[in-house]
Amino acid sequence: MPILKATPENIKKAAEIIRAGGIVAFPTETVYGLGANAFNGLAVKKIFKAKGRPGDNPLIVHIADKRDVALVAKLGSLSSRLRRIQDDLIRKFWPGPLTLVLSKNKNIPSVVSAGLETVAVRMPSNKIARALIRAAGVPIAAPSANKSGRPSPTDAAHVTHDFGKNMLILDGGKTKIGLESTVVDCTIFPPVILRRGGVTLEELRRVVKNTSTFDEQRVVRAKSPGMKYRHYAPRAPLVIVSGTGAKLVRAVRDALKTSRAKRIGILATNEHVPLYMRLGDPRTITLSVGSRKNLAACARRLFATLRQFDTLNVDLIIAESFPERGIGAAIMDRLCRAAETL
Numbered sequence: 001m002p003i004l005k006a007t008p009e010n011i012k013k014a015a016e017i018i019r020a021g022g023i024v025a026f027p028t029e030t031v032y033g034l035g036a037n038a039f040n041g042l043a044v045k046k047i048f049k050a051k052g053r054p055g056d057n058p059l060i061v062h063i064a065d066k067r068d069v070a071l072v073a074k075l076g077s078l079s080s081r082l083r084r085i086q087d088d089l090i091r092k093f094w095p096g097p098l099t100l101v102l103s104k105n106k107n108i109p110s111v112v113s114a115g116l117e118t119v120a121v122r123m124p125s126n127k128i129a130r131a132l133i134r135a136a137g138v139p140i141a142a143p144s145a146n147k148s149g150r151p152s153p154t155d156a157a158h159v160t161h162d163f164g165k166n167m168l169i170l171d172g173g174k175t176k177i178g179l180e181s182t183v184v185d186c187t188i189f190p191p192v193i194l195r196r197g198g199v200t201l202e203e204l205r206r207v208v209k210n211t212s213t214f215d216e217q218r219v220v221r222a223k224s225p226g227m228k229y230r231h232y233a234p235r236a237p238l239v240i241v242s243g244t245g246a247k248l249v250r251a252v253r254d255a256l257k258t259s260r261a262k263r264i265g266i267l268a269t270n271e272h273v274p275l276y277m278r279l280g281d282p283r284t285i286t287l288s289v290g291s292r293k294n295l296a297a298c299a300r301r302l303f304a305t306l307r308q309f310d311t312l313n314v315d316l317i318i319a320e321s322f323p324e325r326g327i328g329a330a331i332m333d334r335l336c337r338a339a340e341t342l
């Protein structure tokens with residue numbers, strides 16, 4: 001099935017496919033998801049198969065209304081302190097790009113949670129996503145709608161590129177945030193960020209002051225199984241260079257000098273593009289993700305730019321680094337994992 005504009009009629013059609021145990025791709029405010037009925041283990045297995053996703057990497061369950069969290073998570077098992085934290089996070093950040101890891105309720109088959117006792121839950125703010133969940137009448141389990149290991153899709157064409165035209169894709173245009181949701185484990189105190197994303201550490205700490213990150217608590221790294229695989233990867237190897245201004249340009253020049261690549265992509269920001277032009281290396285193709293003054297805009301364009309380098313057939317990507325504050329931390333997380341060679 002082709003890409004369909006997300007009209008009420010097509011949303012209904014997609015919901016019917018979900019109810020019948022099929023899978024469809026749909027937009028969220030972060031990235032496009034590949035969804036199935038979260039209560040139907042056989043349907044969810046189709047997602048793993050289509051993506052080539054390892055069975056030990058659990059999925060996020062999407063709901064349309066706050067109260068539906070009780071359909072997928074076991075709330076009574078939380079201590080009152082954790083219960084309060086969970087309520088605060090939901091009140092402040094839902095609907096939106098925050099995923100909470102909670103105790104799993106038995107309605108959710110173990111294939112969704114990859115055998116874990118927990119389930120990741122999120123209420124997207126994208127209206128198409130919520131209309132689809134409501135029309136389906138069930139929570140929707142959905143990873144990002146890319147083949148495993150590839151950059152997440154931020155428009156419908158990216159999804160077709162990875163999966164062909166055999167799947168219904170609801171087209172909601174370009175996604176607003178462009179990076180995935182932040183995943184926070186709420187089953188332990190203090191809550192831990194398992195994956196950086198659309199809600200920043202600074203924003204979380206304003207609500208739950210001692211929120212920690214997995215860097216601070218390395219032991220929990222294994223808790224989010226998705227963290228151990230190579231991710232977000234363009235075809236070409238990617239290296240990250242640090243610094244700004246003259247120092248950055250020097251680092252890029254050094255990287256160019258030592259590389260034998262024939263076509264080299266530079267993942268740049270507006271401020272530095274003229275400096276790369278001045279280097280005058282004929283092997284380079286420079287693409288800017290935006291201005292360093294607007295990191296949210298850079299985040300929005302990051303994955304699309306990585307995919308663009310694929311179509312340009314570069315054999316090396318040199319990427320600028322970003323400041324590790326606000327959404328910049330999530331940009332750096334994705335770049336670092338795209339650079340891993342695992």
Ligand code: TXA
Nearest residue numbers: 030032033058059118119120143144180181224225226
């Ligand atoms: O923005 C998003 O979160 C997008 C849209 C479609 O909602 N979804 C997404 O899903 O990025 P996915 O499958 O690409 O990433 C889900 C992440 C993985 O790192 C996975 O390991 C983690 O969430 N996760 C899922 N369930 C978990 C659980 N029970 N405990 C710990 N981590 C979990």
Ligand code: MG
Nearest residue numbers: 143144145152
């Ligand atoms: Mg993903």
